[in-house]
Amino acid sequence: MPLTASPLLRYWGAHMIDHLPTGVRISEVVKETPSVSTLWFDHRFSFNPGQFVMVWIPGIDEVPMALSSASSITVQIAGDATTALLSLKEGEMIGIRGPLGNGFTPKDATLAIAGGVGAAPLLPLAMTGVVSTFILGARTAGELLFQKRLEKITDLVIMTDDGSSGKMGFAVQGMDDISLDSYSQVCVCGPEKMMSAVLLRLINAGIEERGKFSLHRYMKCGCGVCGSCCIDPSGLQVCKDGPVFSGELIRDSEFGHYSRDGSGRKRMI
Numbered sequence: 702m703p704l705t706a707s708p709l710l711r712y713w714g715a716h717m718i719d720h721l722p723t724g725v726r727i728s729e730v731v732k733e734t735p736s737v738s739t740l741w742f743d744h745r746f747s748f749n750p751g752q753f754v755m756v757w758i759p760g761i762d763e764v765p766m767a768l769s770s771a772s773s774i775t776v777q778i779a780g781d782a783t784t785a786l787l788s789l790k791e792g793e794m795i796g797i798r799g800p801l802g803n804g805f806t807p808k809d810a811t812l813a814i815a816g817g818v819g820a821a822p823l824l825p826l827a828m829t830g831v832v833s834t835f836i837l838g839a840r841t842a843g844e845l846l847f848q849k850r851l852e853k854i855t856d857l858v859i860m861t862d863d864g865s866s867g868k869m870g871f872a873v874q875g876m877d878d879i880s881l882d883s884y885s886q887v888c889v890c891g892p893e894k895m896m897s898a899v900l901l902r903l904i905n906a907g908i909e910e911r912g913k914f915s916l917h918r919y920m921k922c923g924c925g926v927c928g929s930c931c932i933d934p935s936g937l938q939v940c941k942d943g944p945v946f947s948g949e950l951i952r953d954s955e956f957g958h959y960s961r962d963g964s965g966r967k968r969m970i
Contacts, residue, residue, distance in 0.1 A: 722757045722796030727789050728772075734844045737777045737818055738787050745771040746797070749804030750825035751888075751915055751945050755923040757796030761785045765920045765940070767822035767890075768800060775821035775846070801923050802944050805888050805913055807831045812884040813855070814838075814899055816872045816891025820846040822915050823890055827855055834858060834879065838872025838891065841865050873898040881906055888945075890915035893970045897957025900948050912948030916956065919963055929963070932956070 725742035732738045746754070748768050756774060757763040762782040769775040776786050789795065805822075807829045814836040815823045824847050827835055835855035839845045842865040851857050859867025860875045868875070872895050881887070887903060889896050889912065896914050903909045918930040918939040925941035932939065933955040937946070946956075959967045 722755070722763075722798040724794055725797050727791055727793050727795065729791060730787075730789070733775065733846055736844070737775060737846060739769060739773050739775045740786065740789065740795075741773045742795070742797070743772075744797070746800055747771070748800035748825075750807065750829065751804030751822045751890075752800040752802050753822075753923075753940075753944055754797050754799035754801060755920070756782075756786065757798065758782055758785045758789075759794075759796070763796075763798070763923075765801075765917075765923055765944075767915070767944075769821040769824050770828075771825075775818060775824075777818040798923065802940055803942075805915075805945055806886075808885045809833075810883065810885045812836070812879065812881070812887045814872055814875065814887065814889045814891070814895075815846075816895040817844065818846060819889075819891030819895075819915070820851075821890075823888060824850070826888060827851060830854065832888075833884065836860060836872055836875035838862075838875065838895070871895060871898070873902065876902060881908060881911075884911070886911050886913055888913045888915075893917075893957060893960070897970070900952060900957065903948050904952060909948030909952055913945050914948065914951065914956070915945050916943055916951075918944075918960055921963075929961070929965070 725744045728743050729741040753765050753767045756766050764782045766774045805826045811832045812834050813823045813832045816838045832855045836858045838860040840862045858875045860872050889899050903912045916939050921927040921929045923940045930939040959969050
């Protein structure tokens with residue numbers, strides 16, 4: 702079915718024409734790790750590092766994903782939608798709606814901390830040249846994402862759970878030998894347990910406002926209408942007010958404790 706032929710799109714198009722997806726054609730699929738691939742497409746989006754897009758896989762679903770460049774998304778298998786995305790071949794089409802939300806603000810002397818596929822939204826920030834130190838964490842050496850690219854443009858600290866590359870330990874432990882006073886901000890993306898551990902360190906140091914955290918929550922609309930991504934107790938919406946939040950905004954929230962599924966039920970982190 703052509704991208705413009707969906708009855709759903711015709712309905713929303715009458716009221717939200719600016720939020721229709723742009724049809725893009727897959728130009729290349731690059732396997733980054735055993736479970737992660739980058740899908741390159743034939744369109745360049747103007748975006749701020751850390752912004753996300755709603756990715757429409759016709760007949761399957763529409764899901765939020767960070768841009769890993771102006772022309773790519775980096776996908777990890779996590780469910781039906783991502784499995785369908787990673788089954789696409791060169792020449793096939795998807796819909797991209799966005800870019801949406803805010804993003805990271807490029808500032809000199811930035812410390813970036815990524816766990817797993819959380820490196821995807823932080824890569825464009827590093828490419829601006831403002832990231833002094835980048836802590837890259839993964840379970841094993843084979844799952845390290847963008848290592849060669851990052852070591853050329855940042856002081857790269859490698860952390861692996863099993864010690865197969867760099868230092869043995871979690872990404873947050875890469876902060877052990879770093880003086881936080883040297884950095885204007887700490888930009889973080891990855892598993893929420895990891896991010897909440899980083900936030901706790903910033904709180905203990907009295908500098909939680911320097912932390913910038915990219916949150917992932919269940920989304921339906923991606924533009925602040927449905928309310929499915931609201932954060933307790935403030936009601937801030939990840940899609941509209943985020944996905945990047947300062948540590949002081951989320952320190953007393955659900956962050957690090959629970960999120961909600963598609964029905965609104967709590968799901969412990």
